[in-house]
Amino acid sequence: MSTTDTQVPAHFIRQIIATDLKDNKHNGKVVTRFPPEPNGYLHIGHAKSICLNFGMAIENNGLCNLRFDDTNPEKESVEFMESIERDVQWLGFAWAELYHASDYFEQLYIYAENLIEQGKAYVDSLSAEQIRAYRGTLTEPGKESPDRNRSIAENLDLFRRMRAGEFADGHYVLRAKIDMASPNINMRDPALYRIRRVHHHRTGNDWCIYPMYDYTHCISDALEGITHSLCTLEFEDHRPLYDWVLDALKTPCHPQQIEFARLQLEYTIVSKRKLNQLVTEKHVSGWDDPRMPTIAGLRRAGFTPKAIRDFCERIGITKQNSWIEMGVLEHCIREDLNDNSSRVMAVLQPLRVVIDNYPQDQTEQLEISNHPQHPELGKRQVPFSNVILIERDDFSDTPPPKYKRLVEGGEVRLRGSYVIKCNAVIKDANGAITELRCSYDSDTLGKNPEGRKVKGVIHWVSEQHALSAEVRLYNRLFALPQPDNEDNFLTAINPNSLEVLADCKVEASLAAALPESRFQFERNGYFCLDKDSVEGKLVFNRTVTLRENWEKD
């Protein structure tokens, strides 16, 4: 062990895999899979699972498949499949194979007949309601179905006719014959197949019976030679069923299911049903709305794949239900963007400043570094002239204590430029400040003024050179840390989650910026150019503010 060893935490799944490798349990192989159901967009919670599954494969020289769990065609779509592939790749991962559970429908069917032949599955004619009633409760055992002892021959015949489409939807169901008195409700003869005449986005109308998750997932894992089947805690109770199915069948292998806690992030929800509701009821602009915790939303907001991966590593993998504070995610994106984004000046709420002693028709090209700590990011030319725009907040005629920006009679540094002094404040009839009259000290470019200290530094743009922009200031979508705890999560929506500033001015160098490029607007935060940008009007989304360490009153 050297001190330079990486310091990734050895969470329990890493430990299990390390032990298995040492014991040569799977011939030294590690094969995982990320198995989303294509019924919605991927979100930050999926990112945790993606990073884990792909991460374990990468770390151990193994393989990770992407497998669509497409056994319920009613809720699934090609749009969702495409978005999932896009998001996984954007996060930076490459799957070994792309599979669909529907690829295995025929094999699954054959296995089902095998189960019937072994007397381990039967066709039940009980209705859904009856099955529920027969299931018993958490504290009382269930009752056996009258059809439970149907003959193997009859079960086989019925099941084949189910497939052939002889029966109406819901008329029959294939059930595993396990134990109606099991304390684990999942083992009380769970359904394996249901009749459902729905068009499937991949298999079309080939099937009118569809296999259930519990039956499909374990077999799919086995067919792919998965060694470690990682899933979330709510499937813990299903593991005995996972193992029961594989023990009953002669599958190529028997993967080990290991459960970990799903991500819960404060001020967000990660329920696909609810995210879907936000979209369909138009509480947000779409699945990729920057306020959405979806990968697509985070991407549009300006998050980087690296920051999301870092986040997933930092929060750890355990079996404890826990809530992650937003601050952790924010830290990750600030850390990446601080290091890698170019600095630029943008005035969100402009206030006109006329510099009376600067030549009226003169323009000076000031050379400003793109990153204070990374000279390798280069420099850019920023035009300076006698009329500039500064942030309204950067001037105050009633300055609070410790205010270090511009005040009447005071001086301030224009970032990358001169020191100016405010000589007069122009107000309109209502007393609102419309303009500042200033003078500049020509001997302060690149050097401190003689004999006095100017502590404030503010950003600015030259009025005649600036570009117009719309800036969208996003805040958390929910006003409560745990929206799901409300009777109706919609009541927890933050009414101020989006503030649109339509008349912002940004420096000219941004004219060539491409959608999805990220910048630090100095002193304001990190922003990402949105795809809504058009000629003459740039649109920026705020990813996150800069940290603000001083106490505001």
Next chain:
RNA sequence: UGGGUCGUCGCCAAGCGGUAAGGCACGGGGUUUUGAUCUCCGCAUACCAAGGUUCGAAUCCUUGCGACCCAGCCA
């Protein structure tokens, strides 16, 4: 009142019988032409509780307490 799982700092999280890592947050100092960054310092005599075993327990045992998940022909 059945079964499964989990309880270590405000939030995460190491720890695997030898005397409480780390991150985020927070508080304070320094540097700074971003009140950013960077940097230095501080931050659990304490591990849900109570007993017990042991020279020694967050780690083992017992008994409590608390939280989460399960009664879809969803995944």
